Amino acid sequence: MASNPKNVGILAMEIYFPPTCIQQETLEAHDGVSTGKYTIGLGQDCMAFCSEVEDVISMSLTAVTSLLEKYGIDPTQIGRLEVGSETVIDKSKSIKTFLMQIFEESGNTDIEGVDSTNACYGGTAALFNCVNWVESSSWDGRYGLVVCTDSAVYAEGPARPTGGAAAIAMLIGTDAPIAFESKFRASHMAHAYDFYKPNLASEYPVVDGKLSQTCYLMALDSCYKRFCHKYEKLEGKQFSIADADYFVFHSPYNKLVQKSFARLVFNDVVRNASSVDEVAKEKLAPFTSLTGDESYQSRDLEKASQQVAKSLYDEKVQPTTLIPKQVGNMYTASLYAAFASLLHNKNSSLADQRVIMFSYGSGLSATMFSFHLREGQHPFSLSNIAKVMNVGEKLKSRHELPPGKFVEIMQLMEHRYGAKDFVTSKDATLLPPGTYYLTECDSKYRRFYAKKTGESTESAPVANGH
Ligand SMILES: CC(C)(COP(=O)(O)OP(=O)(O)OC[C@H]1O[C@@H](n2cnc3c(N)ncnc32)[C@H](O)[C@@H]1OP(=O)(O)O)[C@@H](O)C(=O)NCCC(=O)NCCS
Numbered sequence: 001m002a003s004n005p006k007n008v009g010i011l012a013m014e015i016y017f018p019p020t021c022i023q024q025e026t027l028e029a030h031d032g033v034s035t036g037k038y039t040i041g042l043g044q045d046c047m048a049f050c051s052e053v054e055d056v057i058s059m060s061l062t063a064v065t066s067l068l069e070k071y072g073i074d075p076t077q078i079g080r081l082e083v084g085s086e087t088v089i090d091k092s093k094s095i096k097t098f099l100m101q102i103f104e105e106s107g108n109t110d111i112e113g114v115d116s117t118n119a120c121y122g123g124t125a126a127l128f129n130c131v132n133w134v135e136s137s138s139w140d141g142r143y144g145l146v147v148c149t150d151s152a153v154y155a156e157g158p159a160r161p162t163g164g165a166a167a168i169a170m171l172i173g174t175d176a177p178i179a180f181e182s183k184f185r186a187s188h189m190a191h192a193y194d195f196y197k198p199n200l201a202s203e204y205p206v207v208d209g210k211l212s213q214t215c216y217l218m219a220l221d222s223c224y225k226r227f228c229h230k231y232e233k234l235e236g237k238q239f240s241i242a243d244a245d246y247f248v249f250h251s252p253y254n255k256l257v258q259k260s261f262a263r264l265v266f267n268d269v270v271r272n273a274s275s276v277d278e279v280a281k282e283k284l285a286p287f288t289s290l291t292g293d294e295s296y297q298s299r300d301l302e303k304a305s306q307q308v309a310k311s312l313y314d315e316k317v318q319p320t321t322l323i324p325k326q327v328g329n330m331y332t333a334s335l336y337a338a339f340a341s342l343l344h345n346k347n348s349s350l351a352d353q354r355v356i357m358f359s360y361g362s363g364l365s366a367t368m369f370s371f372h373l374r375e376g377q378h379p380f381s382l383s384n385i386a387k388v389m390n391v392g393e394k395l396k397s398r399h400e401l402p403p404g405k406f407v408e409i410m411q412l413m414e415h416r417y418g419a420k421d422f423v424t425s426k427d428a429t430l431l432p433p434g435t436y437y438l439t440e441c442d443s444k445y446r447r448f449y450a451k452k453t454g455e456s457t458e459s460a461p462v463a464n465g466h
Helices: 024-031 037-041 056-070 095-103 122-134 209-235 254-270 278-287 292-297 299-316 322-327 331-349 382-389 391-396 403-416
Strands: 009-016 020-023 046-048 078-084 143-152 164-173 178-189 246-249 354-361 365-373 436-441 447-452 459-461
Touching (some): 009 331, 046 322, 056 095, 056 447, 078 095, 122 331, 122 354, 122 365, 164 322, 209 354, 254 278, 254 299
Parallel strands (some): 046 164, 246 354
Antiparallel strands (some): 020 046
């Protein structure tokens, strides 16, 4: 075991999203809203959703199994497993314990960690727990594993097109190609009722969409200011947007990501950062005297800063937006899916680049942190991670369902939420081989899963620990 772990971070990643999806354009027409509202107004292209045979447990079983298989990791090599999720299937039993089925055969029950929950922030909390463990004196030299898994569904209405679903698994260890710059980390935590799930009988959140947008931007400002301050204290020089190659944001919908980056540009203007050019200064100067509250309400500032930020957005943010635009909000997995998009788009040119990550979970918790990327050694290299995730192929091989079918599935899922004593259709035709799916929930609410094997729909049942 290394006595002083170096370059602790993400060694490998796997992403799974349901192959069932609906085009936002199709949804616009079905919902009778004006053309462009979801595609341009929210900036979304497509939305993935779980059919009745998938849930957050099946998706995470798939992501973890696939990661271990593709990287040839023996299950006994995992010493900590942390899950981030806000999709409640059980108020006591963690999703992590379901994942222990994967380790049964190897006899490895010596795995620390449970679930972390706070809206979309739980995945980041889980990641920090794992990284901190590897950096601590209790680390036993084995790998950590982080899983972010969520199904984002909303009641009919304006928030429904901001749904999505996915699970991401990340292997944590030393000498990582995606290494934490641990000292550069700033948080903002506060009490807010912007998005919450008080009704335990429903999967749908109570959401104040406009408030959640303001809370997000306020938390972003606060984290960025603190981040800059910490950087300047440690490095003895100013930090600005110019000091990072990419910015990755939690993405409830792409429009908010566009607004967020513009907000960082505005922050740099207010701070009089030396990297800001004269045109930007001139265009945004009239807004620098606004109070914080006024600045969040100003449509003129929003427009002007987005305009000023446009070319930098295309360079530093656009490559991170593919999966969130195509899959939708994945809650805890959203930020890491955005990062996966960057690996997919730029894998060969990322070595030695700095990536700033912004994690936000309503309620609210937010952290800005930094990765330093290194090419790494096979199989834990940036190019191999991108190859193994195979995002292009996964997006291409999806099945678009018509709106009628989508609504029907949402209704069935509403009915099934919190229910017992049901058997699913067990129809795995649309799922790729290797995908886990829900077969049954018995009279004691115990859930049973199977794995689709080979190229056929033939499946092998999975033990559920009984
Ligand atoms: C995002 C959300 C508030 C949008 O709700 P809405 O009532 O549809 O909001 P709006 O009517 O303002 O429309 C959204 C945007 O589309 C634009 N728009 C509307 N119709 C349009 C059209 N036909 N063409 C182009 N743009 C259009 C609006 O101008 C607006 O843009 P803006 O944000 O730049 O002002 C809603 O989907 C929601 O609550 N989602 C969940 C929020 C969430 O995820 N919160 C967690 C945050 S972490």
